[in-house]
Amino acid sequence: MGKISVLFVCLGNICRSPTAHATFQQLIEREGLSHRVVVDSAGTGDWHIGHPPDPRSTQAARRRAISLESLTARLVIEEDFYRFNYLLAMDQKNLQALKEMAPANFKGQLGLFLDFAERGDYREVPDPYYAGHEGFELVLDLVEDASQGLLTHLRARCL
Numbered sequence: 001m002g003k004i005s006v007l008f009v010c011l012g013n014i015c016r017s018p019t020a021h022a023t024f025q026q027l028i029e030r031e032g033l034s035h036r037v038v039v040d041s042a043g044t045g046d047w048h049i050g051h052p053p054d055p056r057s058t059q060a061a062r063r064r065a066i067s068l069e070s071l072t073a074r075l076v077i078e079e080d081f082y083r084f085n086y087l088l089a090m091d092q093k094n095l096q097a098l099k100e101m102a103p104a105n106f107k108g109q110l111g112l113f114l115d116f117a118e119r120g121d122y123r124e125v126p127d128p129y130y131a132g133h134e135g136f137e138l139v140l141d142l143v144e145d146a147s148q149g150l151l152t153h154l155r156a157r158c159l
Helices: 016-030 053-062 092-101 132-156
Strands: 004-011 036-043 086-089 109-112
Touching: 004 092, 016 036, 016 053, 016 132, 036 092, 053 109, 053 132, 092 109
Parallel strands: 004 036, 004 086, 086 109
Antiparallel strands: none
16 A cells, blocks of 8 residues: 555644644654654745744643754645545645645545544644644644544554
8 A cells, every 4th residue: 555645734833733733743653653754734824934843832842842943934835635535634724725736636535634533623723823732732632633533544444
């Protein structure tokens, strides 16, 4: 079987999507599936290209032994629609942007990341950028839950 590739997408690629990227990557590594699953993240907006994740995201993740330090913000590009099987947005606005960018022959899956969450409290991962400490912790709670659900989905379908 070939590799499965997942791209997590938010607006600036400095809070939610890098948190999802690092969290899911760590889960994949812990499960011994790094050779089967490729993980990345990107943003639909270009304000933070080349910047590291927001320090508040990095600190919140570090408290849970998740490292965001190696990540750098980048923009979603057309090639991503050919490289990734799953492009998972953090919210409806970014999902809509992906749908508008997707080439007509895109064969992968576009959707909301939280569609894979076990708990149904939230449909979207709220942007913590203007929130306090609790906003970043909530993002991690939601991302950890959805990461487990995504792994379950991938195991059932293709791993």
